[in-house]
Amino acid sequence: MNLKRNEFFDTQVLGHPSGLFVLFFTEMWERFSFYGMRALLVLFLVSALGIGGWDWPRENALALYGTYLALLYLTPIIGGTLADKYLGNRKAIIIGAVVMTLGHASMAIESNPFFLYSGLALLVIGTGFFKPNMTSFISVLYKDFPDKKDGAYTIFYMGVNAGAFLGIMLCGYLGEILGWSWGFGLAGIFMLLGLLQFTFAQPIFGEVGNRPNKEDKTIETDDHTKVEDKLNPFTTIDKILIVLISIMGLTWVINDPLSKIGTVNFLEFGGVDYSGKIIVVTLILFVYLLGSRIVRYSPITRDKMLAVVVFAFFIIFFWASFEQAGGSMSIFAKDYTSRILSGNAAFIFNIVDIIITVVPIAIITYVLFLLFKQTFKKYFLSNLILAFSFVLIWGIVIWKIYNNFNTYSYEITYNTYQISETIDGKEIVKEFPVNSETVVPDNAVLVENTTVILSSNDFVKNDQIDIIDIDKKGANFKYLTPEQATSIDTNIDATIVRKKDNEIQIPATWFLILNSLFIITFAPLFSKWWESKYNPKPANKYAIGLFFLGIGFAFLAYGAAGIPQGAKTASVSIVWLILAYLFHTLGELCVSPVGLSYVSKLVPPRMIAFMFGVWYLALAIGNKTSGKMGSMIDEITANYNISTFFLIFTIVPIIIGFIALSLSPLLKKLMHGVR
Structure with a gap:
């Protein structure tokens, strides 16, 4: 099909097809829902029963949080495969959005454990369908327009960050001020609105994404030509190992919170807990499977895939620390940070909060106006739902501003x-x-x-x-x-x-918006850096990102130095959290955008699905590790102090950063000129 004749490219907004902005707003509302719920989850679980929380120990809450994040990075492997072979991108996106809407609706009944656990399960399943297919849909739509693809993804990821920003701010505010069900419910409402807006705008995409993508039967040879071949098929032993690793790994991930929250422990036999041994055996089997497949390739291809494995190793340590944002750092904001401001400080904060709230929404509303001018008549229902969404957003923002000035x-x-x-x-x-x-x-x-x-x-x-x-x-x-x-x-x-x-209390979830705010602010500068002659080597980018991450935790460790051993509350300045989020975001900008790019550049097409699976598995391990390490906050605080807890996250990333620097020459050799 010639995409130039597709209606998707008939109307333009900011130099791009109007249909791209349908995807922009769909992704924005999905990220609104995801990050809005994520901001509340741990705080809800550890809050007192009297205000609707579950009064869980921090260890239990962070164990569930880590498992939830890990599963979010595993199900896209399945959802992407089903879309490629059976569903097509569009059906998969709609299925994912429907399932996630049901998940958010279930979580709004948070007082009942069945509904909360069911909601989390539905969100994991829905994300598996939605997440991989939104990004691949853009790739398919722009297949014949490669010169426009980078700009399209830039706009798309602005939608990601805009959704995260608004979701954390508004769901977090309603959840903490009015009640948890308000925050969880608002996330569900916007997931539903995103689903309806996308569904009613379907004709703008023509036939693209309706049918599964044809499987690429070619592999790339060492001289970058493509040949028809079926090299390196999965052997029977490979398939047995994949099934065994999947069962053992998933059992361990799910068993971790279950063994803490309830009396269920699938990995306890004869009164002995084998959890540690099981996960070690699982990792050994996985390393063997990965190595046995890589060595079957030609030397140059093998080298490139080894480089991807090394990058995946770095990414585990990065996300294990970075994802403390929604876990231990949220607890630090809630219990250890001085969030009550009075007098001039309260007034200045309210003004700053208004600016960083209203300006981004005003910009996005202007984009919505431009989209309306092009598509309002043809896609009336879709645009009407979008308009209602923004009326709702502005209404909540105005009420939030009024409430802050009248508290x-x-x-x-x-x-x-x-x-x-x-x-x-x-x-x-x-x-x-x-x-x-x-x-x-x-x-x-x-x-x-x-x-x-x-x-x-x-x-x-x-x-x-x-x-x-x-x-x-x-x-x-x-x-x-x-x-x-x-x-x-x-x-x-x-x-x-x-x-x-007049005083105000900054919601603990407010600090999470700083990540999106700093990304929007600094992403253009980092983009210029990557395009300049000073663009660092790949390993050096990871090292810089890990150093930034460690510096961010160093600020928290220093700020918390005065908190005594075993303390459950304190009043540390908000400056330390702000600096931590700033440096963590700078680290993310060095690491996150380049990872998947290297996978696509280094891995041959016949192996790319498997290696993307490996990459997402690395992300899952990193996210689960974040919950596992975060759950040690009480134990470390009791035996040492909370400053020591954050000092661990300072030292480990910096050590891994130096390892990345030392491996730079080797990685350059393994990549064979790929940048």
């Missing part, structure tokens, strides 16, 4: 009672809240406490209110409406003392 801080008093108990020869003082239903024991000591709460209600002195200790640590209290107070047993009676200066 007040109040000094309050409340009572607790203390009882002393002797346990193992030690006197332990326990403290309990007091409310209208409380019967204070005769031997208890009544204590009057003072604290500060934030509320958009306009209270006056001596007003009687109900509050809740969010984290059960006596440091973070929230106002409860009368309706909420009647349904929560752990509510505390309080009295308003006075209204203080």
Whole structure:
């Protein structure tokens, strides 16, 4: 089919086909949903039952988080294969979007474990269909226009970052301010809107993507010519190993959170836990499988594939540290960072927050206006859904701005009672809240406490209110409406003392938007760097990225140096988190965009599906490792301190970065001139 005659290329927006922006907005809403939910997941799991959380230990929450991320990088291998052989890109995208919409809807009923676990499972399955096929769809659409492809992907990935930015900001804000189901629900609403917008705009793509892609039966030889061949087919032993590795690896990944959360341990036999041995054997078998296939190729092809394996090794360590963003770094933002601002600081933050919220949305709205001018009549329903989406976005943003400027801080008093108990020869003082239903024991000591709460209600002195200790640590209290107070047993009676200066509390999820903001800001500069004569060698790019990552954690380790051993809360300056996210993003810009590019350049076509699978497997291992290492936060904090925890993530990436630098000459030789 001649794509030049395709309606996809008939209308132009910003020099590209209008249909590209249909994909842009579809991907934007999907990323909105994914990152919005991801920002809330760990915080929801570790938050107190009284505010709708599950009050999980951090170790359990981060184990589930790591498994969820790992599975997200494994299912695209299956979804991409099904699309190539049976479904076609478009059907796979729609199936994925439908399944993910159901997943988000299920997670909005987060109080029921069945719905939350089902929601996570549906999101993993849906992402497997959606994620690989959106990017490959663009490749197919631009097949005959290679000179336009780089620009198309640039625009597409701006949609990715715009969606991540908005999802984290708005889902995170609603989840933390109004309730978790609001945040999870908003993610589902925009996933549904993205699905409908894409579905009703189908004619703009013509016949492209309706049928499966024809399998490429050629392989690239060492002199870069293509020949019809069937070299290196999978042997029976290869297939047995693939099945065995898949079963053992998936069992270990899923068993990790199950063994912590419940009483299920599939890898425990005779009272002995074999989890560690199983994963070691699985990795050994995988390395053998990979090596046995690579050595069957000609020397030059073999060298190039070895280079990909080395890059995959670096990527494991990078993502194991980088993905602390949604795990241990979110916990650090929630429990250890001073997020309450008052006076001028609160006013300045509100202004900055307005600018970084409104400006990107205004730019994207302008792009939407340009798309409307070209396609509104032909694709009325699709554009109507897009318009409704942005009306909803602007409505939430305006309410968010209003709420921030109309949130007040109040000094309050409340009572607790203390009882002393002797346990193992030690006197332990326990403290309990007091409310209208409380019967204070005769031997208890009544204590009057003072604290500060934030509320958009306009209270006056001596007003009687109900509050809740969010984290059960006596440091973070929230106002409860009368309706909420009647349904929560752990509510505390309080009295308003006075209204203080206007204060705000930065949501813990807010810091996650910095990654997208910094990517949008610095990506053009890095692009210029890669195009200049100073473009680093591939191994050096990874080393630079790992160094940036380590520096980011060094800021956190330094900022947390004053937090004592075993502390569960603290008030560290937000500056350290901001600097950490800045340097982590700089590291991501060195590592993330170049990885898949090297795979496509170095691997012969007959092996590319397998090697992309290896690459995604490396990402899965890195993401699972991030949860595994993050889950050690309590143990390391108790035995040492939280600064030591972040120091580990400082030292390891820097060591791996130096290894990358030392391997640069070898990798250059293995790549045989490919850049």
